[in-house]
Amino acid sequence: MSITRLPISRRAFGLGAAALALTPVAFAQAQDWRARFPELVYAVVPAENAAGVTERFGPWVAYLSSQLGVRVTLRIASDYAAVIEGMRSGHIHIGDFGPSSYVRAHAVTNGGVEAFASLRQADGSTGYYSVAYARANDRGARLEDFQGRNLCLVDVNSTSGFNVPHFAMHRANIAPDRFFANVQTTGSHENSIIALQRGTCDIAFNWWNSETDSNLMRMGRRGMVNPADFKIVFRSERIPGSPIAFLTSLPPEARALIRQAFFEAPTRNRAAFDRLSDGQSPGFAPATHADYQVIIDLQTFVDRLRRERAQRAS
The missing domain is CATH 3.40.190.10 (Periplasmic binding protein-like II)
Known part of the structure; x- marks a missing residue:
């Protein structure tokens, strides 16, 4: 620390x-x-x-x-x-x-x-969302399309990057350890986007407030990624x-x-x-x-x- x-x-x-x-x-x-x-x-x-x-x-x-x-x-x-x-x-x-x-x-x-x-x-208003990103050119369009591929989560204490995703996948009858080829936690929202960009994972959860305010957009404003290279394949209900x-x-x-x-x-x-x-x-x-x-x-x-x-x- x-x-x-x-x-x-x-x-x-x-x-x-x-x-x-x-x-x-x-x-x-x-x-x-x-x-x-x-x-x-x-x-x-x-x-x-x-x-x-x-x-x-x-x-x-x-x-x-x-x-x-x-x-x-x-x-x-x-x-x-x-x-x-x-x-x-x-x-x-x-x-x-x-x-x-x-x-x-x-x-x-x-x-x-x-x-x-x-x-x-x-x-x-208050509150935000959990979203799952994939690369824009990926054939997958929803969570169910990524069976047998690699998933990136954020941190076991992250709401949008771990807990809400697990709840959403449970409702979709997806058991991550069996559905995906590999599941890893990256430690931060930024790390998850970078892992997705590099191909380490095929789908990555993150926080999202709006089309103009998200971790992805912040990274884009700093020149770290091009937001157009990614797409949302899942968005949760509003989180407190x-x-x-x-x-x-x-x-x-x-x-x-x-x-x-x-x-x-x-x-x-x-x-x-x-x-x-x-x-x-x-x-x-x-x-x-x-x-x-x-x-x-x-x-x-x-x-x-x-x-x-x-x-x-x-």
Whole structure:
């Protein structure tokens, strides 16, 4: 796991406009949490290469530092499990999750991790989709056409890259370990597209928001691939939006300021917010744990399915 420490502006050590309006008691409480938490760690799992993540999140964590009055450090995790473990141990305070990895984090911490925000889509809605890509010139047009070929998934804790695909394939009576010649996890959404491009796999699952906003389109804008070289052969029903979550052990004053910084970002620092969202979002929507009940049910199903397959294999 690599850590990128970002420079903090002088504003990081000020109180910010919100603090100026505090009562003397609230002011003392706010200062108390900063003394206890002089640094907050913000963790993300890359859907792109590390340089791309730093470019996207660098201005964002600098903005958070200026609003919270403490250093915010970006941690680029190797996978979702690293973020889950970091939050369980208390070494990570704020995390970007997929729905499934959030549900897992909430479970292993006994509710010690709480969702509070989700990025809105361009039309103001929340949520996204799991899609399966194939090469544009491939003869296959749907999942069922890829029997005996190679499948790429993303990460066992990825919603769009692992859990939703397994649920969709189960509904289509496809047992991946028997239907495909080879099934592999690539570790990231970006890696799956590259594997598909190179011919390592013939079908690859990924996240997709819209025709103009997806991992594939982001890679295309950076010149890594030509989106026209790929086609969608499967798209899921809408998935609840990917949550941002923080530790419930953070003081209430800190959590309130974190929420405020996220929800006011489009007006307080539009440039940093647009860099984070590729200019594809109007802002954040509130999120709660109850929003992810469907993912809890999905996670339970996928875990049971994996246990049954492991038992059959043994």
